[in-house]
Amino acid sequence: MQENNPVHRYQKFWLAIGYALVSLVIYLSVTSHPPDPGIDVPFFDKIAHTLAYFAMMIWFAQLYHLKKQRVIYALSFVALGVALEFVQSFDPARRAEFADMVANTSGVLIALLITRISAFRLVLKKVESYF
16 A cells, blocks of 8 residues: 555645645635736636646645545545635626636646656655655
8 A cells, every 4th residue: 555655755745835735726716806927818817727726636646646535635626616716706806707617627637637647646756755
């Protein structure tokens, strides 16, 4: 089991970074005036949603390799994305969009697919080996 789900030497540090990332996504989702990156690309908002949820899922997929753990995180992130969109509907400066929910879910699914490839499963373990 240890080989399939390795324990990281800096597990608490990696978790702190992961939960900081989740906190940042939550903050940016509920703030009335999120920062405007000034990027004029069609559908940039959807790309940003996909990247944010991709980043969260790929981070935790590095820490947890068992299928059950990854499914729990994936479902939690999808639920978070849906819930935050509904929360936005209560802010007059924001609006909930179904397309954002789809983008969030897409980010989670892409990360799950990428981390099934063995080369991407142990990135944090490789980083730890340098320290």
